Amino acid sequence: MYQVPDVHLLTFLPFVAVVLTGLVTMVLSAFGTEEQQARLPRIGLLGLAVSGIALLLAGTARTNSSFGGMLNMDGTAVWFHIVFLITTALTVALAADHFKDLGAEHREIYALLLFACMGMMLMAAAGNLVVLFIGLETMSVALYIMAAMGGRRQESSNEAALKYLLLGAFATGFLVYGMALLYGATGSLAVATISDTVAAGSAHVGYLAIGLALLTIGLGFKVALVPFHMWAPDVYEGSPTVVTAFMAVGPKLAGFAAMWRILHDAALPAQQQWMPVLAVLAVVTMLVGNLAALTQTNIKRLLAYSSIAHAGYIALGVMAGNQTGLQGVLYYAATYAFLSLAAFTVVLIANGDTNEQLHIDELRGLGKRAPLAAASLTVALVGMAGIPPLSGFLGKYLLFSAAVQSGHVAVAAIGVLCSVISVYYYFRLIVLMYMQPPVEGAQQIEITGYTKCALVATLVGTIILSLPIGWPIVLMAGWCAV
Amino acid sequence: MEPNESIAWVALGVAGALALIIASALPFISSLLGPRRPSDVKLQSYECGITPEQEAMGPVSVRFGVTAMLFLLFDIEVVFLYPWAAAFGRMGLFAVFEALVFLAILAVGYLWVWKRGAFEWDK
Amino acid sequence: MGFWEGLWRMALAPLVVLMVVLTTVPLWIWLERRVCARIQQRIGPNRVGVMGLLQPMADAAKLIFKEDITPAHVDRVVYLLAPIIALVPSMAALAVIPFGDLQAADVNIGVLWILALSSLAVYGVVLAGWASNNKWSMMGGIRSAAQMVSYELGMSLAIIAVLLTTSVYAASHGGHALSLRTAVNSQQGVGPLAWNFIWHLPAFVVFIIAAVAESNRAPFDLPEAEQELVAGFHTEYSSFRFAMFYMGEYVHMTTLSAVCTCLFFGGWLSPFAGIPLLARLNVSTVPVLMYLAPLFWFFLKVTLFIFLYIWLRWTLPRMRWDQLMALGWVVLLPAALVWVAVVTVLAGAGKVVDGFVFSGDGWFRLLSLLAVAAAYLIYRRRRGSS
Numbered sequence: 001m002y003q004v005p006d007v008h009l010l011t012f013l014p015f016v017a018v019v020l021t022g023l024v025t026m027v028l029s030a031f032g033t034e035e036q037q038a039r040l041p042r043i044g045l046l047g048l049a050v051s052g053i054a055l056l057l058a059g060t061a062r063t064n065s066s067f068g069g070m071l072n073m074d075g076t077a078v079w080f081h082i083v084f085l086i087t088t089a090l091t092v093a094l095a096a097d098h099f100k101d102l103g104a105e106h107r108e109i110y111a112l113l114l115f116a117c118m119g120m121m122l123m124a125a126a127g128n129l130v131v132l133f134i135g136l137e138t139m140s141v142a143l144y145i146m147a148a149m150g151g152r153r154q155e156s157s158n159e160a161a162l163k164y165l166l167l168g169a170f171a172t173g174f175l176v177y178g179m180a181l182l183y184g185a186t187g188s189l190a191v192a193t194i195s196d197t198v199a200a201g202s203a204h205v206g207y208l209a210i211g212l213a214l215l216t217i218g219l220g221f222k223v224a225l226v227p228f229h230m231w232a233p234d235v236y237e238g239s240p241t242v243v244t245a246f247m248a249v250g251p252k253l254a255g256f257a258a259m260w261r262i263l264h265d266a267a268l269p270a271q272q273q274w275m276p277v278l279a280v281l282a283v284v285t286m287l288v289g290n291l292a293a294l295t296q297t298n299i300k301r302l303l304a305y306s307s308i309a310h311a312g313y314i315a316l317g318v319m320a321g322n323q324t325g326l327q328g329v330l331y332y333a334a335t336y337a338f339l340s341l342a343a344f345t346v347v348l349i350a351n352g353d354t355n356e357q358l359h360i361d362e363l364r365g366l367g368k369r370a371p372l373a374a375a376s377l378t379v380a381l382v383g384m385a386g387i388p389p390l391s392g393f394l395g396k397y398l399l400f401s402a403a404v405q406s407g408h409v410a411v412a413a414i415g416v417l418c419s420v421i422s423v424y425y426y427f428r429l430i431v432l433m434y435m436q437p438p439v440e441g442a443q444q445i446e447i448t449g450y451t452k453c454a455l456v457a458t459l460v461g462t463i464i465l466s467l468p469i470g471w472p473i474v475l476m477a478g479w480c481a482v
Numbered sequence: 483m484e485p486n487e488s489i490a491w492v493a494l495g496v497a498g499a500l501a502l503i504i505a506s507a508l509p510f511i512s513s514l515l516g517p518r519r520p521s522d523v524k525l526q527s528y529e530c531g532i533t534p535e536q537e538a539m540g541p542v543s544v545r546f547g548v549t550a551m552l553f554l555l556f557d558i559e560v561v562f563l564y565p566w567a568a569a570f571g572r573m574g575l576f577a578v579f580e581a582l583v584f585l586a587i588l589a590v591g592y593l594w595v596w597k598r599g600a601f602e603w604d605k
Numbered sequence: 606m607g608f609w610e611g612l613w614r615m616a617l618a619p620l621v622v623l624m625v626v627l628t629t630v631p632l633w634i635w636l637e638r639r640v641c642a643r644i645q646q647r648i649g650p651n652r653v654g655v656m657g658l659l660q661p662m663a664d665a666a667k668l669i670f671k672e673d674i675t676p677a678h679v680d681r682v683v684y685l686l687a688p689i690i691a692l693v694p695s696m697a698a699l700a701v702i703p704f705g706d707l708q709a710a711d712v713n714i715g716v717l718w719i720l721a722l723s724s725l726a727v728y729g730v731v732l733a734g735w736a737s738n739n740k741w742s743m744m745g746g747i748r749s750a751a752q753m754v755s756y757e758l759g760m761s762l763a764i765i766a767v768l769l770t771t772s773v774y775a776a777s778h779g780g781h782a783l784s785l786r787t788a789v790n791s792q793q794g795v796g797p798l799a800w801n802f803i804w805h806l807p808a809f810v811v812f813i814i815a816a817v818a819e820s821n822r823a824p825f826d827l828p829e830a831e832q833e834l835v836a837g838f839h840t841e842y843s844s845f846r847f848a849m850f851y852m853g854e855y856v857h858m859t860t861l862s863a864v865c866t867c868l869f870f871g872g873w874l875s876p877f878a879g880i881p882l883l884a885r886l887n888v889s890t891v892p893v894l895m896y897l898a899p900l901f902w903f904f905l906k907v908t909l910f911i912f913l914y915i916w917l918r919w920t921l922p923r924m925r926w927d928q929l930m931a932l933g934w935v936v937l938l939p940a941a942l943v944w945v946a947v948v949t950v951l952a953g954a955g956k957v958v959d960g961f962v963f964s965g966d967g968w969f970r971l972l973s974l975l976a977v978a979a980a981y982l983i984y985r986r987r988r989g990s991s
Contacts (some may be wrong), residue, residue: 031597487713491712493616494718497619497700505693509673512669512671516669524674524676525676527737528739540743546750550750557757557758563945567769569772570773571771571773571776575953581946585945589939592938
């Protein structure tokens with residue numbers, strides 16, 4: 001008789017809630033009446049809320065591992081799950097307004113968002129490389145489809161989806177091959193066993209190094225670290241803005257969660273091997289992301305390069321591999337999620353869905369045309385620039401100090417320098433919004449419904465994470481990071 | 483591995499090799515024995531006596547692509563079921579519930595694909 | 606194990622099995638032509654040899670002396686390889702079939718080997734169609750690929766259903782769940798009553814239909830539908846390369862019939878085994894018959910299936926393309942899926958009450974019969990009411 005694996009319902013209830021909601025929305029998007037289909041966003045939000053409650057219950061479970069260590073619901077996983085649930089909920093809200101009038105097949109976005117959310121959660125809670133891979137693929141495949149849901153600008157969206165699919169499939173190849181080599185080096189796919197084998201020094205050194213390198217490349221693609229970032233600006237630009245908002249946050253953070261699971265949880269004893277590599281990647285990413293953002297005139301490309309730069313900052317925390325590092329990654333994940341979603345929400349408001357140009361000049365005079373949106377974008381940009389007291393400052397402080405603690409003072413210094421550079425292009429947008437007259441014929445923009453809720457939610461989220469209320473949350477992140 | 487088992491694997495390889503040898507030898511023998519008198523008309527593509535206008539290796543209906551994709555999806559699900567089925571006898575009721583959840587999710591996907599018209603070839 | 610036994614088991618047994626199967630091909634061709642003649646009220650070939658038995662041999666000899674034409678515009682390498690790729694997988698698949706004691710390779714993953722190779726068979730057909738650079742061939746090849754992959758799903762799911770009960774048997778009686786030998790052993794009992802085709806009736810029906818479609822035979826012979834596609838994927842082939850496709854079809858039929866015999870018809874088991882009075886006829890005590898009887902029963906069953914193939918081909922009209930795809934995807938696949946779920950529940954329930962009155966198998970059998978009967982009654986009622 002085979003041993004039945006330990007199954008603790010509480011530990012995977014959050015997943016069940018998301019999957020069931022995803023299935024229900026999927027079935028309704030094909031079989032439901034018009035009335036039921038109009039309710040899809042609400043069903044999605046309800047499922048995410050239920051999953052959030054289940055997450056709290058998971059905290060009360062006797063154990064945090066399930067299925068023989070396949071799932072590992074520790075503090076890190078729970079924190080990431082909360083971030084993913086909030087990200088998905090906000091994206092569902094944006095889709096509710098902006099996908100409403102598009103064709104019937106666009107209503108599948110709710111199911112896809114929920115499945116992608118489940119994939120991301122699986123990545124963050126993976127105790128086994130196979131689970132991590134399944135999560136990654138669930139997320140990626142959903143994203144490939146969503147990138148193609150272009151609505152009225154189908155052609156650029158198709159191009160984006162194809163680019164994303166081809167390069168994504170290529171990166172997945174690297175990832176799987178890396179996993180295979182890690183298995184070859186240690187004889188196991190379980191994160192805990194790999195860690196033990198590496199610590200005992202009985203892993204094959206060469207395979208381990210190549211395997212980790214390939215895994216870093218594969219995940220580096222997903223989180224858009226330079227030099228694996230080439231796809232990001234094109235795909236972000238071509239995809240529907242709602243999807244871009246999700247893409248810039250969810251998969252990126254899930255990629256970092258996976259990177260932490262592999263590099264830290266599985267391969268910490270080999271840190272001397274991967275630390276310098278990640279340090280170089282982080283430095284290059286911060287430099288290229290910020291410098292390239294300086295010259296952008298397309299708002300989505302600008303935000304794409306900015307998101308690449310942020311990946312560089314977060315990579316510092318992963319590189320450090322210590323408790324401060326994880327604390328920084330966790331806190332910055334939450335911070336970045338709100339800031340980035342706020343920025344893309346304003347892009348949606350200011351430029352609409354059908355606009356091909358998305359030139360930053362369209363933000364001119366937004367301070368008069370839509371004061372709430374302009375204020376929200378201002379907070380988001382100031383936050384991203386890392387100016388105190390907003391949340392970005394605390395996050396960067398944690399990440400840079402983690403880098404310093406791990407002995408990379410120069411790297412941290414470059415990070416600070418890059419933050420200073422970023423002030424230029426972030427503030428250029430603020431100047432455009434408040435100190436330039438609107439373009440001819442621009443009208444007042446009224447923000448209503450779900451979009452308004454999302455905008456306010458991101459604003460509130462950012463303020464809660466900022467000083468002085470933000471400090472207890474930093475401590476909470478530290479507690480989750482233990 | 484027991485000796486009996488390893489012998490079986492060798493035999494499997496031998497059977498495969500024999501099949502390959504027999505299948506390759508037959509047309510080879512035939513090409514030696516048969517006459518060889520090519521002519522332009524003989525070497526033309528057969529289109530019922532009409533000279534072919536264009537290459538045939540062109541694109542085909544995208545419906546075949548959809549079928550191929552669906553096959554991949556469902557075949558992978560079936561592949562997942564094989565190890566489960568082989569171990570079914572030795573696992574407890576857990577295996578039953580596990581499979582029912584799996585099949586239920588598969589069935590939802592199937593219904594969705596059906597509703598979206600992937601199985602309608604006459605439209 | 607001595608040298609001779611080793612040689613027998615490693616090399617001679619595979620050779621014997623392949624030779625026997627290749628010898629059966631002309632036999633099936635003869636059977637097909639005679640049966641089709643009967644169905645069409647003709648006589649059929651009766652001149653060459655006794656009852657025309659040597660007619661296929663004469664045909665083969667003729668084909669081997671014909672000119673081997675390679676048309677000018679084909680993709681040469683693929684064109685020449687395609688017939689070989691079409692024939693090899695179905696021949697190699699036979700290696701794991703247990704014909705009684707005779708078995709080329711007694712590996713413990715027989716079912717997987719069969720599935721792996723039968724999905725390779727589609728390559729021969731689709732590559733032949735593509736490489737011929739002929740519109741008829743191309744269309745036939747693509748159609749055949751779509752058809753074979755569509756029916757493969759139903760077929761593999763039907764096999765999974767059988768595998769579940771085999772697995773339950775293997776857990777209590779020993780043996781590997783994926784071995785065809787275990788599948789046959791699990792059908793020991795009171796004659797045909799213990800065979801899977803009764804207890805797995807839905808899976809059996811799905812398997813049989815899928816098997817006909819897999820081997821591209823009427824009523825599913827759209828890849829070579831004469832009226833629309835000349836000869837489909839082998840339009841451009843001549844001489845023995847054409848004969849190889851022809852042979853491939855019959856070898857494929859033999860393989861599928863043999864698998865069907867193992868999984869659903871008790872393999873080499875005698876239909877009289879275990880029946881109180883008729884068991885006297887059991888010959889397993891007579892030295893020579895002891896080895897020949899299983900072979901006899903196995904080949905009898907295979908012949909019955911081949912006859913079924915022929916009967917279907919000359920009785921049923923060809924299906925329309927959309928009907929064919931719909932049958933595969935909308936009828937067979939869900940039917941097999943539902944049956945797998947039903948077997949899971951029934952066999953699971955059987956395990957709970959194991960040893961109560963029946964064994965686990967017994968419970969499954971009882972419940973499965975009830976389930977099929979209930980489904981039939983509901984169907985009758987709904988039909989009667991509408």
